[in-house]
Amino acid sequence: MSQTAIISGVHNTKVGEVPGSTCMSLHTEAALGALEDAGLKLSDIDGVICAYALSENYPMLSSAFCEYVGAEPNFNAGLHGGGATGAMMVMQAAALVKSGTCRHVLCVTGDNRLTGMTRDKAVAALTEFGHPQFEQPYGISIPAAYALVAQRYLHETGATLEHLAALSVSHRAHAAMHPDAHMTKPITMDDVANARVISSPLRLLDCCLISDGGAALVVSAGDTRADLKKRPVTVLGAGQGHTHEHIVAAPSLIDFGCRTASARAFAAAGVKTDDIDVAEIYDSFTITLLIELESIGFFEKGTAGEAALNGELTHGGRLPCNTHGGLLSFGHSGAAGGMFHVVEAVRQLRGEADTRQVADAELAFVHGDGGILSAHCSLILGRA
């Protein structure tokens, strides 16, 4: 029988303002936590994948991390897929254990974007966003690029600002049930409506947070499960979809690579959208999630917003989504942002989500997107 890939350990640090943290301390805390959760030691790890960080400049972050913790793995690589990185790491690590290249692959992310960025670094990061010749001269920002998507989506579907707001409100309520979340103070529909406009139609509460935080997980070969502390979670399917990097070159503003990424993951796992018990889907902005829910096929085009208003995306609804609070309220610290979604899916499948637990969650869908809905990676995870 061919080798399966399982997620054997997960961990996230406290998220939000984490005083005294550094990029490397967050990486280390997340990594050691995931190892502890798996019942493994650093010396058991033979593969390491890291992402990128803005607060400390390492051209080879994954090598810098291995050096910092004293690891000398057989396989070591950096992965840059923006918000899709967390899911992509799992897909890559699963391929490594399935091929027999590695037994235990440690995937680590972390950044202290809230307290660790000097003003110069923050401005430089913003200045570098967008196509240098055909977007940057026009004053593009990340919210403005997503606002262009939102404006077109609202125009074509008739969805409303209330639909977007319903997502902000449900995410905050979910974060309030998580002990590590960045923002837990409840918000109302009026709070979202009255928040200042960043780039029309997106208001402050339509936008993700900026947080310090880290997250890590271990992907292991299926035949190591007897050595592991907890019941593992199986990576049943994974898929990617890529259409562009810059929004000026996107083939559509209302349909994106999440359609192909998820179709590939569902096909690999042999399951359908209706089979999914809980979904953890990238939510850099409220509009991101709304479009992805529809492109992936959980809802018909133009109907996800109404579903959000009707409570379909929370506990007891048709598709409990972002049960940790997502990037909108749990927190967003660079590549760790997308990793938080994976960590939460694993906890849901293990039945470890306390008051956030979705009853009898057996099958989870995870999706990350990087850039402006540019790079997509979907995962189907199941109780082993």
Add this chain to the structure above:
Amino acid sequence: MTGKPTPTPNADTSPFWEACNEDRLIVQTCRSCGHVQFYPRALCVKCESRDLNWRDAKPEGTVHSCTVVHRAPTPAFKEDAPYVLALIDLDDGFRMMMNVINCPPESVAIGMPVRIVFEDREGQKLPQAEPSANA
């Protein structure tokens, strides 16, 4: 001195930017399959041919999407806020990002016809859009 970014032309793009400096909008086309592509590249993304050509583009188009940016990304754009960032579908079948200028930001809407004008930015002219109604 605006401090706003100016494009740095390279081998792929210098004919485009040189034409802008003559107040002309040009676009890259494929000699093999006829595909019109923006931005300019070293190959045709439709047929993989490297046999590419330039031709004049009609300096008119339509707003495909637009946003009023209230929070400028960098200090250089602070003075302009609120300003309109838009994706413009040119009549000749390609899409560009521009600002829609010379009109109140809130008057810009999806579907609005625009014409291309050129803004001088530190010696390099930049295509911009203004409402066709301004003409």
